[in-house]
Amino acid sequence: MAIFIFLIFVFFVIGLSLYLGKKTKTSSAYYAAGGKIHWGVNGVAFAGDYLSAASFLGICGMIATVGFDGFLYSIGYLAGWIVALFVVAEPLKKLGKYTFTDALDANYNSRGIKLAAAISTLVVSIFYLIPQMVGAGVLVEPLLGIPHSWGVLMVGAIVITIVATAGMASTTYVQFLKGFLLVIFSSVLVAAVVIRGLSTQPDQGGKVAFYEYSHLSASRSGEQITVNEAGWSVLEQKEIKGGLVFVKLGRDNMETWWSVSESNGAITLDESQSVVVKTDGKWINGAPASSTNHLRQVGNLEKINGESNVETGRLSLFGFLSTLTNKDTMVQTWKTANFVDGAGEKVTVYYPKIVSGDRIMRPGLKFKVEGTWLEKLDFLSLMLALFMGTAALPHILIRYYTVPNPASARKSTIVAIGAIGFFYILTLFMGFGALVNGTVNPADSNMAAPLLARSFSELLFAVISAIAFATVLGTVSGLIVAASGAVAHDLFDRYLKIKMDDHQKVTAGKIAAFVIGGIAILLGILFKGMNVSFLVGLAFAVAASANLPAILMMLFWKKTTARGIAASIVVGIVSSLALIAFSPELYTLYGRNPLDAPIPLNNPGIVSIPLSFITLIVVSLLTVKKKEAIA
Amino acid sequence: MLHEPSTPAGKDPAGPYKIRLGIWMFIAYSLFYASFVAINLLNPLAMAAIVFAGLNLVTVYGFALIIVALIEALVYDWFCRRKEAFYLKAEESKEKGQD
Numbered sequence: 064m065a066i067f068i069f070l071i072f073v074f075f076v077i078g079l080s081l082y083l084g085k086k087t088k089t090s091s092a093y094y095a096a097g098g099k100i101h102w103g104v105n106g107v108a109f110a111g112d113y114l115s116a117a118s119f120l121g122i123c124g125m126i127a128t129v130g131f132d133g134f135l136y137s138i139g140y141l142a143g144w145i146v147a148l149f150v151v152a153e154p155l156k157k158l159g160k161y162t163f164t165d166a167l168d169a170n171y172n173s174r175g176i177k178l179a180a181a182i183s184t185l186v187v188s189i190f191y192l193i194p195q196m197v198g199a200g201v202l203v204e205p206l207l208g209i210p211h212s213w214g215v216l217m218v219g220a221i222v223i224t225i226v227a228t229a230g231m232a233s234t235t236y237v238q239f240l241k242g243f244l245l246v247i248f249s250s251v252l253v254a255a256v257v258i259r260g261l262s263t264q265p266d267q268g269g270k271v272a273f274y275e276y277s278h279l280s281a282s283r284s285g286e287q288i289t290v291n292e293a294g295w296s297v298l299e300q301k302e303i304k305g306g307l308v309f310v311k312l313g314r315d316n317m318e319t320w321w322s323v324s325e326s327n328g329a330i331t332l333d334e335s336q337s338v339v340v341k342t343d344g345k346w347i348n349g350a351p352a353s354s355t356n357h358l359r360q361v362g363n364l365e366k367i368n369g370e371s372n373v374e375t376g377r378l379s380l381f382g383f384l385s386t387l388t389n390k391d392t393m394v395q396t397w398k399t400a401n402f403v404d405g406a407g408e409k410v411t412v413y414y415p416k417i418v419s420g421d422r423i424m425r426p427g428l429k430f431k432v433e434g435t436w437l438e439k440l441d442f443l444s445l446m447l448a449l450f451m452g453t454a455a456l457p458h459i460l461i462r463y464y465t466v467p468n469p470a471s472a473r474k475s476t477i478v479a480i481g482a483i484g485f486f487y488i489l490t491l492f493m494g495f496g497a498l499v500n501g502t503v504n505p506a507d508s509n510m511a512a513p514l515l516a517r518s519f520s521e522l523l524f525a526v527i528s529a530i531a532f533a534t535v536l537g538t539v540s541g542l543i544v545a546a547s548g549a550v551a552h553d554l555f556d557r558y559l560k561i562k563m564d565d566h567q568k569v570t571a572g573k574i575a576a577f578v579i580g581g582i583a584i585l586l587g588i589l590f591k592g593m594n595v596s597f598l599v600g601l602a603f604a605v606a607a608s609a610n611l612p613a614i615l616m617m618l619f620w621k622k623t624t625a626r627g628i629a630a631s632i633v634v635g636i637v638s639s640l641a642l643i644a645f646s647p648e649l650y651t652l653y654g655r656n657p658l659d660a661p662i663p664l665n666n667p668g669i670v671s672i673p674l675s676f677i678t679l680i681v682v683s684l685l686t687v688k689k690k691e692a693i694a
Numbered sequence: 695m696l697h698e699p700s701t702p703a704g705k706d707p708a709g710p711y712k713i714r715l716g717i718w719m720f721i722a723y724s725l726f727y728a729s730f731v732a733i734n735l736l737n738p739l740a741m742a743a744i745v746f747a748g749l750n751l752v753t754v755y756g757f758a759l760i761i762v763a764l765i766e767a768l769v770y771d772w773f774c775r776r777k778e779a780f781y782l783k784a785e786e787s788k789e790k791g792q793d
Binding site: 131134135137138141142144145146148149150153154157381382384385386388389421424425426427432433439442443446450469470473474476477480481484487488491 | 706709712713716717719720723724727730731734735738739741742744747748749750752753756757759760761763764766767768770771774775778
């Protein structure tokens with residue numbers, strides 16, 4: 064069923080692209096859909112563009128694992144539209160033609176701006192493409208039963224077809240359709256969540272028996288831990304960074320990893336899940352991995368308003384959230400630890416951690432707002448980048464050129480704010496819904512929302528997965544149109560001044576789309592396993608650092624010069640990328656100790672955005688002076 | 695030669711008014727957003743206070759940031775349209791007067 068609905072959706076999208084492709088003959092039609100899209104359609108398509116894999120898969124997944132911190136992305140992403148509406152929408156529409164480079168360069172005709180802005184568009188688009196492709200692989204893996212890399216390859220191939228056939232026209236209608244369906248079916252999913260209510264033993268509507276994790280009493284003699292219950296023996300004890308202790312227990316020829324917790328002098332061993340990479344393959348929870356032995360989905364409430372073994376039945380929307388917020392509601396969340404065991408085998412342990420409702424319903428589990436000043440700075444940096452990033456995303460900015468006039472640009476932004484804002488409110492319910500219904504894959508949080516849908520029905524899972532897949536298709540299409548515009552229009556046509564007729568310009572765009580699609584496929588495979596919302600947050604930081612200072616100052620500061628704009632873009636890109644490359648999170652990706660990272664921040668915006676502004680101001684003042692002196 | 699826009703924008707006498715209004719509304723929203731970030735940083739425990747229907751401050755504030763964005767957007771559009779209509783009417787009566 065899931066595959067059937069999924070395939071229908073994919074064929075429909077390709078068919079639509081081929082149909083619209085027949086009408087796409089000119090470069091205006093290819094890059095800007097002829098500037099003829101209705102503002103209402105464009106507004107929903109904006110939502111389609113914007114509600115990417117990061118929003119649907121990433122935010123829901125992050126809420127499902129770290130609680131309210133994930134919702135901060137929803138708040139920041141939406142707030143960014145205020146910058147787009149009040150400051151950027153109409154002026155940009157008046158200035159541009161196909162790409163954001165056109166708008167920046169409108170009053171300068173500078174080769175420096177053309178080159179810098181085109182490179183910036185490429186870098187931001189590719190950075191934004193990574194999480195979309197990662198999300199694609201994650202989705203297709205359980206849906207079609209094919210490996211992650213094949214999923215990424217499939218999405219890449221379909222998207223290249225969509226973009227290469229009809230460019231912005233097909234992208235717009237795919238986005239419109241997907242944006243509309245995403246909001247409708249997410250509403251259905253949220254309604255299902257609150258109607259089901261909360262339970263301390265969620266069984267997915269009777270489909271999956273609730274698995275109760277065991278806890279064993281233990282004692283310590285010196286450093287050595289021993290189990291107090293008969294039949295168990297401690298085979299290995301491992302302490303990792305941060306003082307976390309895990310023990311490998313043996314019983315009935317089965318070896319499993321348990322986490323050690325200590326409270327008031329009493330030691331408890333908590334049953335965990337584990338993946339051990341042995342020479343003969345992966346072992347999961349003490350047995351070889353197979354189609355029947357895989358990681359169990361997790362997430363449940365241990366207590367509801369202080370009571371165990373209860374279920375609430377149907378709740379209101381506020382009732383759902385207020386029950387979770389109660390300090391006596393206890394949520395079982397799952398954390399991850401990686402280490403190498405005594406036999407030299409790589410071990411990943413997923414261990415439970417009980418968190419109270421009032422703790423998980425406010426920021427702090429991921430972004431340490433109560434931590435050191437550096438951790439607080441990291442949070443501030445993230446919120447700044449999310450706020451400033453939206454109005455600097457090339458694939459969002461080019462959508463202003465698909466409507467006929469500035470007033471339509473404004474109206475379509477307002478439609479987008481309505482649709483996107485409504486969806487983001489839903490993410491809080493979907494994320495927590497996944498967390499309390501036992502539908503979180505501990506190894507990959509990105510599938511929380513589709514797996515939540517599966518807990519209700521296969522049909523809903525199929526539809527939600529198809530929409531999520533379309534989400535990826537649509538956003539990737541938009542990004543590839545933006546990136547191909549940067550290559551073919553900004554670089555070839557305007558920077559290098561290669562003579563091309565209208566047909567050749569479209570062909571150049573299609574070839575660029577093909578190459579960029581190939582790069583996206585490769586990166587999607589390389590970045591497997593990272594939370595897609597986190598990755599998009601980084602793309603926002605790069606966009607906000609590279610593009611927004613240039614856009615704002617070009618619009619509102621008369622002394623802005625072409626050199627100032629070009630310099631600020633280059634500094635914004637280089638500084639944000641460098642800060643990301645040496646950040647703790649990337650060090651983890653490299654397989655190195657995050658504490659060794661030379662940059663202590665994961666989010667670069669707090670440094671790179673002001674740096675870009677300062678560069679623009681300083682270089683502009685210097686070059687203005689030069690001009691005046693010559694005069 | 696400079697690059698022309700995708701579609702001719704035409705004259706927009708309401709433009710300066712819309713830019714001024716947009717900047718003021720942007721500043722107002724930015725302050726609202728900055729307060730949210732500041733409370734989280736300076737007094738994170740305050741965000742746990744129950745303020746409405748069993749919901750804590752951070753949830754209510756988060757929803758408010760989303761809803762206020764839409765309200766501000768609609769108000770902005772209303773004022774912009776009113777100004778655009780005013781200039782359009784003025785333009786039309788000017789043309790009639792010339793006739």
